[in-house]
Amino acid sequence: MDWDALWLTLRLGVVTVAILIPLAMIVGRWLALTHIRGKGLLEATLALPLVLPPTVVGFYLLVAFGSGSWFGQTYQKLFGHALVFTFEGLVVASVIVNIPFAVQPVQRAFESIPPDLRDAAATCGMSWWRMIRKIELPLAWPGILTGLVLTFAHTLGEFGVVLMVGGSIPGETKTVAIAIYDRVQAFDDVGAGRMALLLLAISLVTIALSYIFTQRLGRRYA
Amino acid sequence: MLRRVFLSAVVLALTALPVRAQQDVPVIVAASDLQFAVAEIAENFTKQTRRDLKLTFGSSGNFARQIQQGAPFQMYLSADEQFVFNLAGKGLTLDRGTLYAIGRIVIMVPHGSPLKADGTLADLKAGLADGRVTKFSIANPEHAPYGARAVEALRHAGLWDALKSRLVLGENVSQAAQFATSGGAQGGIIAYSLVLSPAVSKLGNYALIDDRWHEPLRQQMVLLKNAGETARLFYAYMQSPPARAIMRKYGFVLPGESS
Amino acid sequence: MREPDAQPFGLSVALRQDAPIPLDVDLSVAPGELMALVGPSGSGKTTTLRAIAGLYRPLHGRIACNGSVWFDSTAGSFVPARQRRIGLVFQSYALFPHLTAIENVMEALGDLPADQRRDHARTLLERMHLHDMDDRKPAQMSGGQQQRVSVARALARRPDVLLLDEPFSAVDRVTRRRLRRELAEIRRDLPMPVILVTHDLDDVTRLADRVCVMDRGAILQRGTLDDVMRQPANAKVAELLDLLPDEA
Numbered sequence: 001m002d003w004d005a006l007w008l009t010l011r012l013g014v015v016t017v018a019i020l021i022p023l024a025m026i027v028g029r030w031l032a033l034t035h036i037r038g039k040g041l042l043e044a045t046l047a048l049p050l051v052l053p054p055t056v057v058g059f060y061l062l063v064a065f066g067s068g069s070w071f072g073q074t075y076q077k078l079f080g081h082a083l084v085f086t087f088e089g090l091v092v093a094s095v096i097v098n099i100p101f102a103v104q105p106v107q108r109a110f111e112s113i114p115p116d117l118r119d120a121a122a123t124c125g126m127s128w129w130r131m132i133r134k135i136e137l138p139l140a141w142p143g144i145l146t147g148l149v150l151t152f153a154h155t156l157g158e159f160g161v162v163l164m165v166g167g168s169i170p171g172e173t174k175t176v177a178i179a180i181y182d183r184v185q186a187f188d189d190v191g192a193g194r195m196a197l198l199l200l201a202i203s204l205v206t207i208a209l210s211y212i213f214t215q216r217l218g219r220r221y222a
Numbered sequence: 223m224l225r226r227v228f229l230s231a232v233v234l235a236l237t238a239l240p241v242r243a244q245q246d247v248p249v250i251v252a253a254s255d256l257q258f259a260v261a262e263i264a265e266n267f268t269k270q271t272r273r274d275l276k277l278t279f280g281s282s283g284n285f286a287r288q289i290q291q292g293a294p295f296q297m298y299l300s301a302d303e304q305f306v307f308n309l310a311g312k313g314l315t316l317d318r319g320t321l322y323a324i325g326r327i328v329i330m331v332p333h334g335s336p337l338k339a340d341g342t343l344a345d346l347k348a349g350l351a352d353g354r355v356t357k358f359s360i361a362n363p364e365h366a367p368y369g370a371r372a373v374e375a376l377r378h379a380g381l382w383d384a385l386k387s388r389l390v391l392g393e394n395v396s397q398a399a400q401f402a403t404s405g406g407a408q409g410g411i412i413a414y415s416l417v418l419s420p421a422v423s424k425l426g427n428y429a430l431i432d433d434r435w436h437e438p439l440r441q442q443m444v445l446l447k448n449a450g451e452t453a454r455l456f457y458a459y460m461q462s463p464p465a466r467a468i469m470r471k472y473g474f475v476l477p478g479e480s481s
Numbered sequence: 482m483r484e485p486d487a488q489p490f491g492l493s494v495a496l497r498q499d500a501p502i503p504l505d506v507d508l509s510v511a512p513g514e515l516m517a518l519v520g521p522s523g524s525g526k527t528t529t530l531r532a533i534a535g536l537y538r539p540l541h542g543r544i545a546c547n548g549s550v551w552f553d554s555t556a557g558s559f560v561p562a563r564q565r566r567i568g569l570v571f572q573s574y575a576l577f578p579h580l581t582a583i584e585n586v587m588e589a590l591g592d593l594p595a596d597q598r599r600d601h602a603r604t605l606l607e608r609m610h611l612h613d614m615d616d617r618k619p620a621q622m623s624g625g626q627q628q629r630v631s632v633a634r635a636l637a638r639r640p641d642v643l644l645l646d647e648p649f650s651a652v653d654r655v656t657r658r659r660l661r662r663e664l665a666e667i668r669r670d671l672p673m674p675v676i677l678v679t680h681d682l683d684d685v686t687r688l689a690d691r692v693c694v695m696d697r698g699a700i701l702q703r704g705t706l707d708d709v710m711r712q713p714a715n716a717k718v719a720e721l722l723d724l725l726p727d728e729a
Contacts, residue, residue: 062291066291066292067290067291067292068291072292076292081294082291082292082293082294084288084291084292084293085288085291085292085293085294086294114573114575116571116573116575117575117577119531119534119536119562119569119571119575120569120571120575120576120577120634121577121588122535122536122561122562122563123534123535123536123562123563123565123567123568123569123589123635123638124563124588124589124591124634124637124638125563125564125566125589125591125592125638126563126588126591127563130591134577134580134588135577138579139578139579167251167278167288167293168278168280169249169276169278169293169294170249170276170277170278171247171276172249172276172294174278182278182279184400185254185257185279185394185396185397185400186257186258186261186279186396186421187399187400187419187421187422187425188421
């Protein structure tokens, strides 16, 4: 069992969620409420990672972050090491490929709040923050949780992008999904099987938890 | 509830971020024909020096590309000297490196394959003619040296055109071996060093292919610009008698020795 | 533009715009007076109500209540909804579905010290004849009960103006009569301007002191119901009043 890879994968999932979910709450709520022109185009752009092959995303990230690019060189100057093939690079890639998994459920959740409730909150004299905290977040919570779980689970399983921008550096960019691939190539079916089983179990538990949460909350707010 | 979950997520994230390894544990990348040999050498090295290494195996061409893109590797063991010379020419390595082994290729057929392990490739030729061969595995010749040598040997035997459309390409020679032995293909041309490992040898039969049928697999290793003390020690260790003995065990021809 | 009088008491409203929703409204409501806004859907009744509440900002106009100006397009001033003292009863009730009845009312009592909110909210619910309903969620209450919570929440703001947007449209006839009676009681106790948007001529007959007939954003006629019924200003008014359903 490659504990390094497991720990790294869990860390990647948590960091991705911690960065992406707050962003998704801001962007998703804004998209749910706005009527600007070009909204459809914007939504389509954010949904792109859903349909793009991970290798396409990986390729563009390599081009954008690699040491040949302006961004890659600036990053190298600032931090003393390249962004690709590091944990930070993996986080950036993971955040980007997970955008639709986080934003869409959150946006749907905010969209499903009747606009009358926001008006009612305003006529009740509630401040904007209080309305967010007391009305919108509790009502949107199941959607936010769904986004969180999908993002986390998807991060655990992401392979193509991770392989391309991360390489397979133990303790740095070698996630469980990559470790399984490596184990298979090393003719270590037992090791691969153990890790595959673990990943399966974690994914199952995560999804089950989200269903339980959502159902319980659904009952609470019924 | 919401607040607690969010807070613990943030705390975890903050504790998780600043984890760049401070101690000197170099990332060393090696051609995947070294999967078993170098893993064993590294184990002995760590036992003797109490210094850890992070080993990653893959295709030599991919590693060369990643090094050009700024990957933080400290040492590179290529299956082909040309990749090392290219990197050296771009100023990415300490020097032009050292020849550490010469590789051999074999034809491997899994148990139960209709194909015979015939080093002259005569049975492969017959199998192509009578339809016994539908899938045959080699490493991707575009970036895996063992794949490129396999293509040369197939061309030499005059089988390339007939076999081309039935090839399964592994990402590297280790995956090619995986494909060749997993039952989906009737066989493959892979690295001798791999079939000498117990994990692979039990999966089928093999025969060496004449090394005059292809350019030699001159395997060159090199230290990269950022190499630290541990990487330098391992570089030297690779050339020491105990390491050479292990390399020999895995069928490599060592510089200064003859097969 | 004709400025409405800046009366020290009561509500005065003047709204004018051509687009996106045409509006040409002038009205004033005295404290204790109930003004009914009637007209077909799309006539601008609800938009007028939302403008008074501060939920919609028209292009031109002025809204003042009890001497303070809530909106003045020439001065560029606009007091947001949360700072106006408005009681608004929504057609959909717009109760917060995850909060109990008493929590819904307490949310409108944010200006009271925290330890007084619960008692105050309970008093308001009891005044709306809602006993032992404090801890129910909206989904666990009947339409009439939800309606009363919604009125209690509107009153909890201690509003300068009470706005009712088709409040009886979703309840049955019996409940409607009872709610009307309760509304009449509230008016007796709380002398503030009330605006009632309705489709129902019976609501107007029983509750309204005056009526405004609106069509396409403009007021066609205003006056007591008797006056308007007896002497419609034009054929359109007569036609609109004819179309209103009469419960009786």
